[in-house]
Amino acid sequence: MKVGMIGAGSIAQIMHLPYLAEIPEVEIEALADPGANTSETLAERYNVPNRYQDSEELINEQQENLDGVVIATPMQTHADLAIAALEAGLHTFVEKPIAVTPEDAERVVETAENTDAECMVGYMKRYDPGYQRFAELVDDIDTIDLATSVVIPPDVGAVLEDTYDLIQAYLDDEFIEESMAARQQQCAEAIGTDDETLGRAYGYHLESICHDINALRGVLGSVTDIDHVDVFNDWKYLTAQLRYEGDLRCMLESGATDRLWYDERIQVDAPDRSVSIGFSNAFIKNTPSDVRVKKGTAEMEETIHTPSYDEAFKRELEHFVRCVEGDATPRTTPTDAQHDVELIADLFREFEGHDLVGDART
Incomplete structure (x- = not known):
C-alpha cells in the first residue's frame, strides 16, 4: 500500500x-x-x-x-x-x-x-485498548446516574520541547498570517460571531475536546439537548451540561492551562459503581490509559485495568x-465526525443565543 x-x-x-x-x-x-x-x-x-x-x-x-x-x-x-x-x-x-x-x-x-x-x-482514543475496555465496562452498567468529562491539557509546547527533538518548519510571516486568518475566519463562521475572543475560544476547544466528544459518543450515543453552556475566563474555560439518549446527563468541562500535567478523564457513575478512564498524555508514546472500577454500597472494592501498552496512534x-x-470498516467515520463538529459549534451557538445546527437543536 x-x-x-x-x-x-x-x-x-x-x-x-x-x-x-x-x-x-x-x-x-x-x-x-x-x-x-x-x-x-x-x-x-x-x-x-x-x-x-x-x-x-x-x-x-x-x-x-x-x-x-x-x-x-x-x-x-x-x-x-x-x-x-x-x-x-x-x-x-x-x-x-x-x-x-x-x-x-x-x-x-x-x-x-x-x-x-x-x-x-483520526480519533485515536477510539483505538486505545484502555478506552475499549472502558466502553465494555460502561456497557455492563444497567442504570447510569451521571457522566462527567474533563479535558484540561497541559502546555503541550513545553512537553514536546522536553521530550522530542522535532524539526521546526521555516515558514515566512505572510504564509503564517494567511493560515491563521483562514482559521479565525472559519471559526467565526462556524458559530456565527464577530467576537474575536469567542472565535478563538471555539478554535481552541474544538481541537481540544473533539476527541472526548467522540469518545462520549462511542459509549453514550448522541446528544439530544444542551441544558447549559458557559464560556468564561476570557476564552480559556467552557462548561456545559449535555443530555444524551435516555435522558442521561453529562457534565463537560474544557480548559486551557500552563500546568504541566495532563488532566483528561471520563467518569460514569451508577448506583453501585463508578467506571472511569484517565487518558495519558497523547504526545507521549506507549503510555497506557488508567481504567478504574469502584464498586460497593456497604463495602468497596477497586479494580485497575491496564489492558495494553500498545500505542493508539499505531493501532x-x-x-x-x-x-x-x-x-x-472505519470505526471513526466522517459522519460521526461531522456530528462532533456540529455539537461543539452548537455549544458556542447556544452560548451566543443562535440557532443550533446539530442533533441537539430543538
Whole structure:
C-alpha cells in the first residue's frame, strides 16, 4: 500500500511517520509540508522519493501512484484536502477535527459517500485498548446516574520541547498570517460571531475536546439537548451540561492551562459503581490509559485495568490499512465526525443565543 503523508508537523513526526514506517504493508511514497526544510529532512530520514511543499500538488501528481493519504495539516485545511484526496480516488485518513465549520464537515461526508475510497477520521482514543475496555465496562452498567468529562491539557509546547527533538518548519510571516486568518475566519463562521475572543475560544476547544466528544459518543450515543453552556475566563474555560439518549446527563468541562500535567478523564457513575478512564498524555508514546472500577454500597472494592501498552496512534493506522484492504470498516467515520463538529459549534451557538445546527437543536 503506497501512502502519501500530507503535513509533517509535531504529531506527524512523533506518531504518523514512524508508525507508518513500521507497518509492513505500507510504503511512504510521498510527503508534503510547506516547510521545505521539513519535507526534505524527513523525506531523507524515511527514504521517501517524492517531496512537495504544496499538499494539493502531491494529490494531483501522485493520485495514480498512491493508494491513500494521511492528512495531518492544520485543522482549517482538513476539509479541502480530504475532499481533494477523495475526489482523486485516494483512501483518506484525516486527522481530527474533520473540519472547522459544520458546513465543511458536511461537504466531506457528501464527498466520501460519493466515492469508493475509504475515509477515516483520526480519533485515536477510539483505538486505545484502555478506552475499549472502558466502553465494555460502561456497557455492563444497567442504570447510569451521571457522566462527567474533563479535558484540561497541559502546555503541550513545553512537553514536546522536553521530550522530542522535532524539526521546526521555516515558514515566512505572510504564509503564517494567511493560515491563521483562514482559521479565525472559519471559526467565526462556524458559530456565527464577530467576537474575536469567542472565535478563538471555539478554535481552541474544538481541537481540544473533539476527541472526548467522540469518545462520549462511542459509549453514550448522541446528544439530544444542551441544558447549559458557559464560556468564561476570557476564552480559556467552557462548561456545559449535555443530555444524551435516555435522558442521561453529562457534565463537560474544557480548559486551557500552563500546568504541566495532563488532566483528561471520563467518569460514569451508577448506583453501585463508578467506571472511569484517565487518558495519558497523547504526545507521549506507549503510555497506557488508567481504567478504574469502584464498586460497593456497604463495602468497596477497586479494580485497575491496564489492558495494553500498545500505542493508539499505531493501532488506528493499522486499522486504516485493514479498511483499505477490505478487512475492516472505519470505526471513526466522517459522519460521526461531522456530528462532533456540529455539537461543539452548537455549544458556542447556544452560548451566543443562535440557532443550533446539530442533533441537539430543538
